[in-house]
Amino acid sequence: MHLPNQEKYPYSGQDRKSQTVILAEMAVAGNTNAFDQLADLYYNTVYKMVYYRIRSGMDAEDVTQDIFIQVLKNIKNLKDFSLFKSWLFSIAVNKVRDFQRKKRFTSFFGVFSGKDAESEQENEHEAGAESGPLESVIRQNFWKQFEAILNRLSYLEKEVFLLRFIDQLGIKEISTALKKNESTVKTHLYRALKKIRDDGSVKELLKENMP
Amino acid sequence: MNKSNDSHLNKEQIYKAMIDESELLSSEREHLSGCSECRAELEDFEKDLKLLGQTAERFVPLPKNRMVLHEKAGKNSLFGWRTSFAAAITILFFVITMHSDSMKLLLSNKTDVANSELYSEDILMTEVNNLVENSLPAKHLFISREEDTDYDEDFIDFVVPSVDDELLSVAVKGGNVSC
Numbered sequence: 420m421h422l423p424n425q426e427k428y429p430y431s432g433q434d435r436k437s438q439t440v441i442l443a444e445m446a447v448a449g450n451t452n453a454f455d456q457l458a459d460l461y462y463n464t465v466y467k468m469v470y471y472r473i474r475s476g477m478d479a480e481d482v483t484q485d486i487f488i489q490v491l492k493n494i495k496n497l498k499d500f501s502l503f504k505s506w507l508f509s510i511a512v513n514k515v516r517d518f519q520r521k522k523r524f525t526s527f528f529g530v531f532s533g534k535d536a537e538s539e540q541e542n543e544h545e546a547g548a549e550s551g552p553l554e555s556v557i558r559q560n561f562w563k564q565f566e567a568i569l570n571r572l573s574y575l576e577k578e579v580f581l582l583r584f585i586d587q588l589g590i591k592e593i594s595t596a597l598k599k600n601e602s603t604v605k606t607h608l609y610r611a612l613k614k615i616r617d618d619g620s621v622k623e624l625l626k627e628n629m630p
Numbered sequence: 631m632n633k634s635n636d637s638h639l640n641k642e643q644i645y646k647a648m649i650d651e652s653e654l655l656s657s658e659r660e661h662l663s664g665c666s667e668c669r670a671e672l673e674d675f676e677k678d679l680k681l682l683g684q685t686a687e688r689f690v691p692l693p694k695n696r697m698v699l700h701e702k703a704g705k706n707s708l709f710g711w712r713t714s715f716a717a718a719i720t721i722l723f724f725v726i727t728m729h730s731d732s733m734k735l736l737l738s739n740k741t742d743v744a745n746s747e748l749y750s751e752d753i754l755m756t757e758v759n760n761l762v763e764n765s766l767p768a769k770h771l772f773i774s775r776e777e778d779t780d781y782d783e784d785f786i787d788f789v790v791p792s793v794d795d796e797l798l799s800v801a802v803k804g805g806n807v808s809c
């Protein structure tokens with residue numbers, strides 16, 4: 420998929436990390452332009468991370484913006500800028516959970532605004548407009564199965580699995596982001612892998628979605 | 631628990647290897663590096679998960695409003711303006727306070743003057759910090775879309791509090807039960 424921001428920042432992991440530290444330092448010193456660049460550098464990563472979890476483009480954009488506002492408000496409190504990515508993900512994990520909680524809250528009390536229905540529709544349109552109707556069906560089917568696989572995991576198993584294998588974070592980064600020790604992360608990852616591998620559902624999903 | 635070099639790794643050991651090869655016993659690690667069959671099984675699972683990640687990434691729709699941050703970049707004068715305004719107000723407050731207290735200060739000793747200055751500076755910094763904290767740049771207020779929020783965030787937090795570790799520990803408990 421064509422991702423403009425990745426072209427704009429073709430840094431390797433290490434370059435990206437040092438770039439992050441410099442931009443974060445400048446942002447904390449009050450340079451709003453540096454903050455914008457920092458947000459650009461991580462926008463795609465965060466947006467995708469949110470999408471994997473809530474699977475609605477419009478909501479994912481809103482939540483992503485909320486995350487960066489939170490980052491802007493609190494970046495001055497971050498002691499070690501080399502931990503920026505883990506810290507960003509910890510904010511993201513919490514914001515996603517807040518969103519899911521709110522969604523549960525609103526559906527529990529039946530507070531469905533017209534806006535929600537509209538966004539869902541628009542979302543389907545958007546998926547259809549970007550590609551053909553067939554691609555749209557394939558896409559929807561993929562996310563349905565993806566959700567079904569994840570739904571068999573507990574909250575923490577799901578989160579560590581997504582962070583490790585979909586968001587591609589390292590164990591240490593996950594441990595920092597979730598404020599859990601590494602062995603807890605590994606234990607949950609192990610359980611997640613066991614559940615996922617034992618029933619062959621990932622193989623099934625991939626077979627259907629081979630490009 | 632000792633595995634002979636000849637026996638293949640079981641599923642559990644393959645999962646461990648996927649997470650972190652150092653989790654394996656040295657004999658198991660040794661076996662893995664020398665056994666193409668076990669290596670292939672590990673690589674097959676790794677490949678599946680990599681493919682799952684790539685497919686998921688491919689199916690994420692492009693964000694529509696991604697350029698909002700860009701478009702508004704550079705229009706950061708309001709941030710500076712607000713900060714300076716906040717500083718000016720607090721300095722004014724500081725000057726007025728000092729002036730009205732000047733008689734008292736004249737009567738007090740030097741240490742008191744110093745303390746009072748420190749105290750006033752503290753107030754000033756707190757005020758400045760509060761104002762800076764609450765004055766998001768206009769563009770970020772804009773992108774936050776706070777004006778069309780349907781419900782009060784504080785109210786939601788009150789009714790459904792953020793329970794970081796509680797929720798996680800419940801999840802952990804759930805995990806234990808299921809195993």
Ligand SMILES: [Zn+2]
Binds near residue numbers: 665
């Ligand atoms: Zn073997």
